[in-house]
Amino acid sequence: MKDLIKDVLAFRDERNWKQYHDEKDLAISIVLEASELLENFQWKSSEEAKEKDMQNIKEEMADVLIYLIQLADKLGIDLKKEALAKMVKNREKYPVKSK
Numbered sequence: 001m002k003d004l005i006k007d008v009l010a011f012r013d014e015r016n017w018k019q020y021h022d023e024k025d026l027a028i029s030i031v032l033e034a035s036e037l038l039e040n041f042q043w044k045s046s047e048e049a050k051e052k053d054m055q056n057i058k059e060e061m062a063d064v065l066i067y068l069i070q071l072a073d074k075l076g077i078d079l080k081k082e083a084l085a086k087m088v089k090n091r092e093k094y095p096v097k098s099k
């Protein structure tokens with residue numbers, strides 16, 4: 001995770017793009033990239049999408065993560081720490097039911 005964050009932020013900083021990365025615009029970009037991901041599944045079954053569009057699915061998932069990393073950086077959020085904390089909450093909210 002640390003290597004990925006470092007790489008994403010280096011790509012941004014080498015191009016001096018941080019100045020354009022307002023939090024609102026990064027949040028919008030996350031949703032737009034998620035929509036691009038969704039486009040791969042529109043009007044077809046999941047099986048068809050996986051068969052025909054797997055490369056694009058991978059790339060759009062990566063785009064979502066890349067923007068998420070940039071938004072986390074702008075907001076000073078440790079994304080891994082927050083995701084792990086949220087998983088703790090999720091486990092409390094949705095306990096495993098005994099069978």
Ligand SMILES: [Mg+2]
Nearest residue numbers: 033036060063
């Ligand atoms: Mg994209």
